[in-house]
Amino acid sequence: xxxxxxxxxxxxxxxxxxxxxxxxxxxxxxxxxxxxxxxxxxxxxxxxxxxxxxxxxxxxxxxxxxxxxxxxxxxxxxxxxxxxxxxxxxxxxxxxxxxxxxxxxxxxxxxxxxxxxxxxxxxxxxxx
Numbered sequence: 766x767x768x769x770x771x772x773x774x775x776x777x778x779x780x781x782x783x784x785x786x787x788x789x790x791x792x793x794x795x796x797x798x799x800x801x802x803x804x805x806x807x808x809x810x811x812x813x814x815x816x817x818x819x820x821x822x823x824x825x826x827x828x829x830x831x832x833x834x835x836x837x838x839x840x841x842x843x844x845x846x847x848x849x850x851x852x853x854x855x856x857x858x859x860x861x862x863x864x865x866x867x868x869x870x871x872x873x874x875x876x877x878x879x880x881x882x883x884x885x886x887x888x889x890x891x892x893x
Contacts, residue, residue: 768867769834769842776831776846788815792871799877803893804884823892826851832860840867850886857886 766774775786797809802820809817821827826849833845842865850857859880866874887893 767836768840768865768870769836769844771870772842772844772865772872773831773834776829776844780828780830790872791815792868792873795871795873795875797875797877799875800879800883801893802884802887804879804881804887820887820892821850823890824850824852841865842867852890855886855890857882859883 771786771790775790778784779787791811791814793811795811795814797811797814798806799809799814799817801807801817828847828849830847830849831844832847835843837843844863844865846861846863848857848859848861859882861877861879861883863877864875865872884893
């Protein structure tokens with residue numbers, strides 16, 4: 766199975782309540798350039814990356830659907846993620862783009878880019 770398909774399957778399983786495939790997909794020594802809740806960029810370790818996802822537990826609903834992928838011959842997987850967040854009547858429905866560097870089936874490096882509405886949402890909820 767391709768790295769892109771493994772990624773898609775792992776996100777789908779996480780949305781159904783089983784995050785183990787997604788956690789296992791990331792190498793223990795990986796680094797990720799991503800966004801904190803306030804919309805600023807930072808570099809995460811695997812532990813801090815997974816910890817940051819804990820904020821989703823404060824919501825009433827959260828989904829991340831891989832809607833498109835492209836894979837390079839060198840092991841990069843670009844994924845377009847349709848992300849949905851809801852707390853009460855406050856909804857954020859947005860697309861983020863993630864780039865994953867795979868080595869031997871594991872994500873070793875990655876980055877994502879979110880729209881400005883990402884940080885604005887968390888600030889509005891008082892969670893940033």
